[in-house]
Amino acid sequence: MPSGSDFSPSAEFLAQVTRAQRPLYGFISTLVWGHADVEDVLQETNLVLWRKAAEFDASRDFMPWALRIAQLQSMAHLQKHRRHPLLNSDLLDRIADEAIADRATADSRRQALASCLQKIPEKHRRLVAARYEPGASVNAMAAALGKQPKAVSETLRRVRRTLLECIERSLATEATG
Amino acid sequence: MSAMNPPHDEVEELLNGLLDKTLSTADETRLVGMLAASAEARDRYRKWMELHAALHWDYAGAATHVPDSKVRDGLAVSPPLETNGLGEADQRAFIGSLRLARRSLIVSGALAAAGLLTLAIGWSALVQLRLGDTGRAASATSPRVMDAIVEVASLDGAASWSDGHSVLSNLAVGHKLSAGMVSLEGESAFLTLRFDDGTAVTMTGESMLEFAARWHKSVVLRHGTLSIDARPQPAGRPMRIQTPTAEVEVVGTILSVTADSSETQLGVGEGSVRLQRLADGQTVEVPEHHVATASLATGQPMAATRPGQLPSRYRQTFDGTPCFRCRGKWMAADDRLPSRARAVPFVAGRGADGKPIVHYGMTVRDQDHGFVTLHDDSVVAVRFRCATLSRIQLMIGMRGPCGSFAGNFEAQIDSDSAAPEDDPGDGPSNGWRWLEVPARKFIASCKEFPVLTPGHSVGMLLVDTFSSDAALEVAEVVVGRQAAKAVSE
Numbered sequence A: 001m002p003s004g005s006d007f008s009p010s011a012e013f014l015a016q017v018t019r020a021q022r023p024l025y026g027f028i029s030t031l032v033w034g035h036a037d038v039e040d041v042l043q044e045t046n047l048v049l050w051r052k053a054a055e056f057d058a059s060r061d062f063m064p065w066a067l068r069i070a071q072l073q074s075m076a077h078l079q080k081h082r083r084h085p086l087l088n089s090d091l092l093d094r095i096a097d098e099a100i101a102d103r104a105t106a107d108s109r110r111q112a113l114a115s116c117l118q119k120i121p122e123k124h125r126r127l128v129a130a131r132y133e134p135g136a137s138v139n140a141m142a143a144a145l146g147k148q149p150k151a152v153s154e155t156l157r158r159v160r161r162t163l164l165e166c167i168e169r170s171l172a173t174e175a176t177g
Numbered sequence B: 001m002s003a004m005n006p007p008h009d010e011v012e013e014l015l016n017g018l019l020d021k022t023l024s025t026a027d028e029t030r031l032v033g034m035l036a037a038s039a040e041a042r043d044r045y046r047k048w049m050e051l052h053a054a055l056h057w058d059y060a061g062a063a064t065h066v067p068d069s070k071v072r073d074g075l076a077v078s079p080p081l082e083t084n085g086l087g088e089a090d091q092r093a094f095i096g097s098l099r100l101a102r103r104s105l106i107v108s109g110a111l112a113a114a115g116l117l118t119l120a121i122g123w124s125a126l127v128q129l130r131l132g133d134t135g136r137a138a139s140a141t142s143p144r145v146m147d148a149i150v151e152v153a154s155l156d157g158a159a160s161w162s163d164g165h166s167v168l169s170n171l172a173v174g175h176k177l178s179a180g181m182v183s184l185e186g187e188s189a190f191l192t193l194r195f196d197d198g199t200a201v202t203m204t205g206e207s208m209l210e211f212a213a214r215w216h217k218s219v220v221l222r223h224g225t226l227s228i229d230a231r232p233q234p235a236g237r238p239m240r241i242q243t244p245t246a247e248v249e250v251v252g253t254i255l256s257v258t259a260d261s262s263e264t265q266l267g268v269g270e271g272s273v274r275l276q277r278l279a280d281g282q283t284v285e286v287p288e289h290h291v292a293t294a295s296l297a298t299g300q301p302m303a304a305t306r307p308g309q310l311p312s313r314y315r316q317t318f319d320g321t322p323c324f325r326c327r328g329k330w331m332a333a334d335d336r337l338p339s340r341a342r343a344v345p346f347v348a349g350r351g352a353d354g355k356p357i358v359h360y361g362m363t364v365r366d367q368d369h370g371f372v373t374l375h376d377d378s379v380v381a382v383r384f385r386c387a388t389l390s391r392i393q394l395m396i397g398m399r400g401p402c403g404s405f406a407g408n409f410e411a412q413i414d415s416d417s418a419a420p421e422d423d424p425g426d427g428p429s430n431g432w433r434w435l436e437v438p439a440r441k442f443i444a445s446c447k448e449f450p451v452l453t454p455g456h457s458v459g460m461l462l463v464d465t466f467s468s469d470a471a472l473e474v475a476e477v478v479v480g481r482q483a484a485k486a487v488s489e
Helices: A011-029 A035-051 A062-081 A089-101 A103-119 A122-132 A138-145 A149-176 B008-019 B025-037 B039-059 B088-100 B113-131
Strands: B150-162 B180-195 B200-213 B217-229 B239-242 B246-250 B254-259 B263-270 B273-277 B283-286 B290-295 B314-316 B329-331 B340-342 B344-350 B356-365 B379-385 B391-399 B405-414 B433-438 B457-464 B473-480
Touching: A011 A035, A011 A062, A011 A089, A011 A103, A011 B039, A035 A062, A035 B039, A062 A089, A062 A103, A089 A103, A089 B025, A089 B039, A103 A149, A103 B039, A122 A138, A122 A149, A122 B039, A138 A149, A149 B008, A149 B039, B008 B025, B008 B039, B025 B039, B150 B200, B180 B344, B180 B356, B180 B405, B180 B457, B246 B254, B246 B263, B263 B273, B273 B290, B283 B290, B379 B391, B379 B457, B391 B433, B405 B433, B457 B473
Parallel strands: B150 B344, B217 B239
Antiparallel strands: B150 B180, B180 B200, B200 B217, B217 B254, B239 B246, B246 B273, B254 B263, B263 B290, B273 B283, B314 B473, B329 B340, B340 B473, B344 B356, B356 B457, B379 B433, B379 B473, B391 B405, B391 B457
């Protein structure tokens, strides 16, 4: 089997990596706090996936393998940056294990989010858009709106809860439908 | 609810605070405790974090997306990506495309599910396009016209840009860029972006920033160092600089910002700046010639201080603990050898083929606005040794008032022409030599900063052996106005 720097991943493998980006990002977000850090870990994970392409057994499920690599990269990142030291490895492992076990539901939840976003009031959609645009922060939003950051965050909390409840309802309907 | 399960609303409140970065350290500790103790808390945590991630994923890039209807012709054209085979360049291009190529939707009026479906379809199409018939991770090959908002005014080192659609991996002076992300590589690298109104943003060292100019100019410094010379901004639309730990509003001023994941240092050369600590929202006005720091720790009130006059002498012997901001492999003293820093590989730039140019060196940094004042008669001295004869490069990164970037200056010498250290009498000198370079012997590394200005300070000192690993070790660095060789102190 080819290995080392002269090995070129197959188109199928690259497609798997590409399709995995969104779930990997979501998974890493449960282990590493902060958008920029999640992006960094995702980048590192992609590099490792590329380098380990030759080791991947195509007969196996790609995602669990990729998620484990992301888990290791997350741990390495946290150790390197000494992030939230209280989030010990046992807890991280537990969160990772549970996230991997819940993988299929997580995908369904992401799909349900699209329709749930459509169901919330437009002003809340705008708020969500403002919060999640690059470089946005609650503090900047509060300054722009002339409100206290806490008030903006509280509104966001209600919107997030509404979205999560909507997602749960969608999944429950699917399950019974 | 069982005793193990924390109150529902408390978990939600903490999770929401985590997403909005409003949690105190104590809150974080409380949350972690809840997660460790309760499966239900972990389940809720996972769902909240995944929702947050999904929204980030779908909205990231929205601000930098340029709808076709808004494209102005002829402003700038980014060259096609390299498609020179499946080597490291391909790997970088592919990885970069994965990271940045996701498209998103701008929420205005109706954010529709159809939009998200479009996103998914677009993504699939992108994958197909990128994989092509050959299976190669080829990138887009057609030039892209875009709304330029900054121009690369100066550059030394390797820099790349992406707007999430196109990637320009070898930036050059004169390139005009639309909103996006710029990544700068190299210990001594710098890059200046100039906005239409003349506001200049200079990145130094290994830095990464995103920039946009919609309602106001905004810069997100992921890590690294920025110097900003801002022209007066429109009323009510200050320029905003965000880092992982702080936010800065700029109306019109000269300032420097250094940030990593846990701390932001701000120095103000002219004007006044408001610095906000994101951990607790506390703000401080930082007046001219003052500095302030925002970190994740919220125990101390924020304060702006006027930095004292920097000393004219600096000595680093790597004793005790590793120098916090130095780069190199720290090695503790033993019976025969002093504490020292060994050169490590670092990316000094990139070749035309995109491959990294690796040098071996060590870097001394201290306070980011500078750690020693340089005078006409200053001398930089380095106690070092090499395993093999090598060309040694000394580079100093200069800082103007309150940390603004003031250029890199370099000197080179063959290692064997440096003076061997005297035999201490009680054993061999172990190959140590002293390299001494007067400040006036340093020459400018770039034409944008041609003159080494006396009175400016040194913010970075790099010692390297270029591309050969000569096992360079540095045991002492001294900058002083007199014979700089160390004296017993």
